[in-house]
Amino acid sequence: PITMTISTKNTLSILLMCVLAITAVFLVTKYQKSTLKEELSDFAIEDTAAIDKIYLSDKDGYKLLLERKSINKWMVNNSFEARPDAIKTLLETIKQIKVKAPVGRASFNNVVKKLAVKSTKVEIYQKGNLVKTYYVGGATEDWLGNYMMIENSSAPFIIHIPGFDGYLYPRYYAIPELWRSTALYRYKSQEISSISFKDNKNPSNSWELVQSNTNITLKDHTGKEIMNFDTLTAREFLTQFYNVNCEGYVKDIEPERKDSILNSTPKSIFTLKTTGGETKELKCFSKKLLVETYDMNDKLMDLDVDRFYGIINNNKKDLLLLQNYVFDNFMVSVDFFAPKTGNFVKK
Numbered sequence: 001p002i003t004m005t006i007s008t009k010n011t012l013s014i015l016l017m018c019v020l021a022i023t024a025v026f027l028v029t030k031y032q033k034s035t036l037k038e039e040l041s042d043f044a045i046e047d048t049a050a051i052d053k054i055y056l057s058d059k060d061g062y063k064l065l066l067e068r069k070s071i072n073k074w075m076v077n078n079s080f081e082a083r084p085d086a087i088k089t090l091l092e093t094i095k096q097i098k099v100k101a102p103v104g105r106a107s108f109n110n111v112v113k114k115l116a117v118k119s120t121k122v123e124i125y126q127k128g129n130l131v132k133t134y135y136v137g138g139a140t141e142d143w144l145g146n147y148m149m150i151e152n153s154s155a156p157f158i159i160h161i162p163g164f165d166g167y168l169y170p171r172y173y174a175i176p177e178l179w180r181s182t183a184l185y186r187y188k189s190q191e192i193s194s195i196s197f198k199d200n201k202n203p204s205n206s207w208e209l210v211q212s213n214t215n216i217t218l219k220d221h222t223g224k225e226i227m228n229f230d231t232l233t234a235r236e237f238l239t240q241f242y243n244v245n246c247e248g249y250v251k252d253i254e255p256e257r258k259d260s261i262l263n264s265t266p267k268s269i270f271t272l273k274t275t276g277g278e279t280k281e282l283k284c285f286s287k288k289l290l291v292e293t294y295d296m297n298d299k300l301m302d303l304d305v306d307r308f309y310g311i312i313n314n315n316k317k318d319l320l321l322l323q324n325y326v327f328d329n330f331m332v333s334v335d336f337f338a339p340k341t342g343n344f345v346k347k
Helices: 006-040 084-096 108-117 231-242 255-262
Strands: 051-058 063-070 073-076 098-102 120-126 129-139 146-150 157-160 183-185 192-199 207-212 215-219 268-274 279-294 300-312 320-323
Touching: 051 084, 108 129, 108 146, 183 279, 192 231, 207 231, 215 231
Parallel strands: none
Antiparallel strands: 051 063, 051 120, 063 073, 098 157, 120 129, 129 146, 146 157, 192 207, 192 268, 207 215, 268 279, 279 300, 300 320
């Protein structure tokens, strides 16, 4: 019979123990990866087109409800339209986020505490049903990811968007005003029935363009129709209202100063009417300079030459900040539509 030496037996025992240890590590790792993968798959949402509501709330008390009203229109707290660029970025983030790594054991408790103190809760709905809830925390130390945690999950993770070097927390901000759209006019030329410009400083510069089907007419400041004008210029003018924005909304202004502005005579009034019956009247007010400013000729300036104020449809609550660079293209004199040769002829 074959006999085994003590040395051989010890070697076989050690090999057997190694095999068992490796098998145990493999099974534990496989289980952890399986559990980890199951939790990781709960962050991103592939079908963002089905998302119709997103609710955000942070630890500072801000609450934000984004609701889809149409394919490209979202409302903020059912009060005003959301910025299309912000909505696009948020939906892309919801779709593209991936787990970079689980939070290490050494920093686990600290990250959980930070999420409890400083984070934004995100609730995502599809067809009216809540499908996802997670918490978005602060950035990692290298600023290349964010700590996030699924509601009722057992652990936080480091989340990122592959190929994007930055952190994601700002994309989930819950302050309503930061989501507010700056859009004033979003109309195709065929959606416009009339546009008028009233220049209160020089009334004779005022005009009105009226469009009906393929016909377009021009009226002067008295309402009298002008026969020979440049119709091509007029039609091109109507194509400019597809993407017109204000610079922002004026918030940090003393009530007395705001009342003084709104109680003054508008320098001009710009009115657009649509074929659907909508009217947007923009009253424009000069913006006085609050600090001593001189022009290139060392002459003291009274008014801001770059910006002015405005309100839409007499909504005095929202004071708009507008740029002359944008609106100088619209607030033109009636002579802008004059024929290339000859003078206006009135009907």
